[in-house]
Each structure stands twice: as C-alpha cells, then as structure tokens.
Amino acid sequence: MTVRSGATILMEGSASPHLYTVLSGWGFRYKMLDDGRRQILNFVFAGDLIGLQGSLMEEMQHSIEALSTFTLCVFQKDGLPKLFGNLPRLAFDVTWLAAREEIMLDEHLLSVGQRSALERAAYLIAFLYQRAKAVRMLNGQNVIPVTQQHIADSLGLSLVHTNKTLKKLADRKALSWGEGGCSVLDEAVLLDISGWEGLPALKRVYI
Amino acid sequence: MTVRSGATILMEGSASPHLYTVLSGWGFRYKMLDDGRRQILNFVFAGDLIGLQGSLMEEMQHSIEALSTFTLCVFQKDGLPKLFGNLPRLAFDVTWLAAREEIMLDEHLLSVGQRSALERAAYLIAFLYQRAKAVRMLNGQNVIPVTQQHIADSLGLSLVHTNKTLKKLADRKALSWGEGGCSVLDEAVLLDISGWEGLPALKRVYI
DNA sequence: CGCGGTCTTGATGCTGTTCAATTGGCGTGG
DNA sequence: CCACGCCAATTGAACAGCATCAAGACCGCG
Structure with a gap:
C-alpha cells in the first residue's frame, strides 16, 4: 500500500482492521485536544509497526499521518492471535518493538517535562537524525x-x-533550515546541548 | 517479595535478571537528568508488569520506586522466550500490557505538552483515581x-x-490534601476541568 | 526539644505565549 | 507571463504563566 504525504493513515477512535509495517517513508503519531491543540507523540520510520493498539484494543487512541510518500505492508489484525500461536519468534519481536516504543516515549516525556526549549529542540533533532540514520x-x-x-x-x-529556538541552533552551526526541512550539520553539538546520550544500542528487529 | 515505601526496585542502567508482577502497593517509574531534574513517567499499580524492558533489552532505561509497601511476584527473565514458546495466551497478554502502557504514556505526553497547569493537574489526579479504583x-x-x-x-x-494549582482544585472542592496524600472529592469536576474522557474501557488482563 | 520533611504563601523575574506584520517560494488561473 | 493566494518561515513587541527565591507553619520522629 502506498500513501501520499499529508495523508492520514489511521484515525483516533477508528477500529482499524489492519496492522501495518512501514516499508519506507516518514510519518508521525499524534493526539489532538478538542480545541485543536496537537501533540506529536513520536515519529514513524521504516521497520516500525503501526496499528498494534487498534489490533489489541477496541480502537486506536492516536492518529498517524504521513510526512512523505509512505509505503506500508498490510496485515489483517485477526492474524495476531495466530501469530502468537504459530510464530513465537515473531510474536516476541512484536513485543520487543512495543517495548522500544515505550523507551522512546519515556525519553520524550522526560524532554517535554524537564528540559528547556533549547535542550528539547536539540534533543529532538538529534533523535530524528539518529533514527533516520539507523534505517538509512x-x-x-x-x-x-x-x-x-x-x-x-x-x-x-x-x-x-x-522558530527562535531553532535559530539559536542554526547560529551555533548545529543545523540549518530549508530545502523542505531541517538539515543536521553538527550532531555532536546537538547532543552536547541536549545532554542526551543518544539512542541506546539495541539489536535490530525486522518484521 | 516485599519492598518498603521509598525503596528503589529497579535502577536505570541496571541489567535486572528479573521480571515482576505487582501484587499490591503503589509505585512509580521515573527518569532523571544529570543535574537532578526528575520526570515521573507513570505510576505502577497492582496487576502491572515491571522490568519488561530489562528483560527484552540490555538494560533498564528508567527506575522504579515504591510509594507504599509493595509486594511483587518475581520471574526469571530468561523464562520470557519460553513463555512465548509455550504459553502464547500469556505472551499475548504481556504484549497487551505493553500496548496499554503506551496508551497511558501517550495521554501523559499530550497532557504535559499541551494542557495548562490546571488541566494537567486535574487530569493526573483523575487518572490516578480511576486507575486505583479499577484495581480496588x-x-x-x-x-x-x-x-x-x-x-x-x-x-x-x-x-x-x-501547590498553587492544587489549591485551586481544592478551592473548587475537587480534592483535598492531607492524611498522607490527595483525597478525591469530586471526580466529575476533575474530568471537566481537564477535558479528559477518562480511561478507555479496556478488557482486564491478569498475569 | 530540635530537626527534617512537607505544605503554604508572597514577591520578583525569566521563559515562553500571543498578537501582529512581513517575507519569499510555489502552484494556479487569468 | 504575471497576478494572486496560500503556506512556511521570520521577526518585534507586549504580555502571561510558571519558575525561583525566600520565609514560615505544621507535624512526626529521634
């Protein structure tokens, strides 16, 4: 399945019958409040699993949108119990991915709750850079x-x-803006400003 | 296993050989920055699974501390692959719990990122109240x-x-402070202020 | 009785928000 | 081809929410 940039892949409240693996493209998960405030929860990369919540629970508690052209591999969600019965190795990997998502969310929450604007921005850009690099x-x-x-x-x-915070990072030659997004110029500076250690070295899992 | 109030059950960076199920007591998961800033990620209740990260990954990425006397049921983490091989039903429930944790984290992140201090506080107290009520x-x-x-x-x-924000909630008769913690007086007011819908009705899982 | 932990409250100021206006790129239609 | 509108980025100014500093009250405990 292929999806255009800007398209919504899953909606909060929907009971999607599908589970997806991302083959390529960028996307993000988010939640919204009634008055329009939006919180982006995490970004989605190749190799990620999306729609697990909709498969395990009654309905999705968040939405997902594409940032670029997006290709997905579709599974029927009712195959999940079968997966656990017949392919324990793969079921284990699904759980592993869920635990990794939790690790990323923990770090984001630490960032939003405790870090200053500059630290937060530096962390986020470094995080996106590292994740993108990891999946080429x-x-x-x-x-x-x-x-x-x-x-x-x-x-x-x-x-x-x-905008003003990113400008400070640009002034320090850590990044530049333009050409359809953010370019990372100096990862070390970003890590230094954020006080973040970088992604934990995790074994890779493919589904 | 029993643990006292204030004790640390798991430390960030440790490679715990154990996985625990909480039998009774209150606790919380948190992360700290080098300079001492602390972010509480979520609270832990009876029926929760803790230490899954340490079992799946190299080491824990967060710490856990007890808020009250805490009783735990200990598993060896190397039993996890066996669990997936032999007890797919139970393995499914582990994954379900991980997905539920993600749902709670998503809502917290939405709260910390987008809600005002008053909304946030009302949400958190209502959340703790609902979770505690659910497990009696x-x-x-x-x-x-x-x-x-x-x-x-x-x-x-x-x-x-x-403190000042909680006082506003107390002035509205939504809660009161004292006697070793927070007493919820009017859940409806808390939900109204926060704009939160309450915990999604999820089937219960016991491990 | 003194001490540490928790809660409380007032004063002051910084960090981040809101309002407002401008710029430049890009696609569309006249 | 150029005018127009739209979207993303940018910048200044005024303001508000929340942080920080400081001090005091209350209470349980050694």
Missing part, C-alpha cells in the same frame, strides 16, 4: 522532512518560540 | 499516597506552582 533514510543533505510546526507540536512549544 | 486500591477516604513533589515531577511543573 537520509539523503545526502541529511534533511529531515518536517515543518517547524511539526517540531513545535512535538516539543510542546509555540511555533514562534520554536 | 482506594481506602474509604480515596487517598492517593503521593507528595506534591511527586505530582510536580509528574506534571513537569515546579513544586511551588503545583
């Missing part, structure tokens, strides 16, 4: 295809303040 | 055994501002 989704310019609004909604900051 | 861990006074520092570190707010 960066082109030559190291461009992360997001708008500043995405970054703002992920950091829990206003668009204006996000 | 409330005594007659509906007391949640936390300090305001715990609430502050969970909300990502300063202790002082948390």
Whole structure:
C-alpha cells in the first residue's frame, strides 16, 4: 500500500482492521485536544509497526499521518492471535518493538517535562537524525522532512518560540533550515546541548 | 517479595535478571537528568508488569520506586522466550500490557505538552483515581499516597506552582490534601476541568 | 526539644505565549 | 507571463504563566 504525504493513515477512535509495517517513508503519531491543540507523540520510520493498539484494543487512541510518500505492508489484525500461536519468534519481536516504543516515549516525556526549549529542540533533532540514520533514510543533505510546526507540536512549544529556538541552533552551526526541512550539520553539538546520550544500542528487529 | 515505601526496585542502567508482577502497593517509574531534574513517567499499580524492558533489552532505561509497601511476584527473565514458546495466551497478554502502557504514556505526553497547569493537574489526579479504583486500591477516604513533589515531577511543573494549582482544585472542592496524600472529592469536576474522557474501557488482563 | 520533611504563601523575574506584520517560494488561473 | 493566494518561515513587541527565591507553619520522629 502506498500513501501520499499529508495523508492520514489511521484515525483516533477508528477500529482499524489492519496492522501495518512501514516499508519506507516518514510519518508521525499524534493526539489532538478538542480545541485543536496537537501533540506529536513520536515519529514513524521504516521497520516500525503501526496499528498494534487498534489490533489489541477496541480502537486506536492516536492518529498517524504521513510526512512523505509512505509505503506500508498490510496485515489483517485477526492474524495476531495466530501469530502468537504459530510464530513465537515473531510474536516476541512484536513485543520487543512495543517495548522500544515505550523507551522512546519515556525519553520524550522526560524532554517535554524537564528540559528547556533549547535542550528539547536539540534533543529532538538529534533523535530524528539518529533514527533516520539507523534505517538509512537520509539523503545526502541529511534533511529531515518536517515543518517547524511539526517540531513545535512535538516539543510542546509555540511555533514562534520554536522558530527562535531553532535559530539559536542554526547560529551555533548545529543545523540549518530549508530545502523542505531541517538539515543536521553538527550532531555532536546537538547532543552536547541536549545532554542526551543518544539512542541506546539495541539489536535490530525486522518484521 | 516485599519492598518498603521509598525503596528503589529497579535502577536505570541496571541489567535486572528479573521480571515482576505487582501484587499490591503503589509505585512509580521515573527518569532523571544529570543535574537532578526528575520526570515521573507513570505510576505502577497492582496487576502491572515491571522490568519488561530489562528483560527484552540490555538494560533498564528508567527506575522504579515504591510509594507504599509493595509486594511483587518475581520471574526469571530468561523464562520470557519460553513463555512465548509455550504459553502464547500469556505472551499475548504481556504484549497487551505493553500496548496499554503506551496508551497511558501517550495521554501523559499530550497532557504535559499541551494542557495548562490546571488541566494537567486535574487530569493526573483523575487518572490516578480511576486507575486505583479499577484495581480496588482506594481506602474509604480515596487517598492517593503521593507528595506534591511527586505530582510536580509528574506534571513537569515546579513544586511551588503545583501547590498553587492544587489549591485551586481544592478551592473548587475537587480534592483535598492531607492524611498522607490527595483525597478525591469530586471526580466529575476533575474530568471537566481537564477535558479528559477518562480511561478507555479496556478488557482486564491478569498475569 | 530540635530537626527534617512537607505544605503554604508572597514577591520578583525569566521563559515562553500571543498578537501582529512581513517575507519569499510555489502552484494556479487569468 | 504575471497576478494572486496560500503556506512556511521570520521577526518585534507586549504580555502571561510558571519558575525561583525566600520565609514560615505544621507535624512526626529521634
């Protein structure tokens, strides 16, 4: 299955009959409040599993949107119990991915709750950079295809303040903006500012 | 296994050989930054599984501390692959619990990132109340055994501002403080202020 | 009785929000 | 081809929410 940039893949409240594996493309998970405030929960990369919640629970508790052209591999969600019965290795990997998602969410929550705007922004960009690098989704310019609004909604900051914060990072030559997103220029500076250790070295899992 | 209030059950960075099921008691998961800032990620109740990360990954990425006397059922973590091989039903439930944890984290992140201090506080207290009620861990006074520092570190707010925010909720007769924690007086007011729908109705899982 | 932990409250100021206006790129239609 | 509108980025100014500092009250405990 292929999906265009900007398209919604899964909606909060829907009871999707499907489970997907991302083959290529960028996306993000988010939740919204009634008045329009949006929180981006995490970004989605190749190799990620999406829709597990909709498969295990009654309905999805978050939405997913594509940031670029997105290709997915579709599974029927009722195959999941069978998977656990017949392919324990694979079932284990599904659980492993869920635990990894929790690790990423923990770090985001630490960031949004405790880090300053500058630390948060540096952390997020470094995080996106590392994840993209890990699955070879960066082109030559190291461009992360997001708008500043995405970054703002992920950091829990206003668009204006996000812009001013990113400018500080650009002034330090840590990144530059343009060409359809953010280019990472100096990962070390970002890690240093954020105080983040980087992604834990985890064994890779493919589904 | 029994653990005292205030004791640390698992430490970030440790490679615990154990996986636990909580039989009774209150606890919380948290992460800390080098300079001492602490973010409480979630609270732990009877029926929760803890230490899954340490079992699936190299080491724990967060710590867990007891808020009250805590009893745990200990499993060897190397039993996990066997569990997936021999007890697919139970393995499914482990995954279900991991997905539920993600749902709670998503909502917390939405809260810390987007809601105001008053909304956040109302949401958190209502959340703790609903979870405790679901597993019958409330005594007659509906007391949640936390300090305001715990609430502050969970909300990502300063202790002082948390105190002032809780006072507003107390002024509205939504809760009262004292007797070793927070007493919920009016859940409806909390839900109304927070704009939260309440815990999704999920089937219960016991391990 | 002194001490530490928790809660409380007032004063002050910084961090981040909101409002407002401008710029530039890009696709569309006249 | 150029005018127009739209979207993303940018910037300044005024304001508010929350942090920080400081001090005091209450209570259980050694």
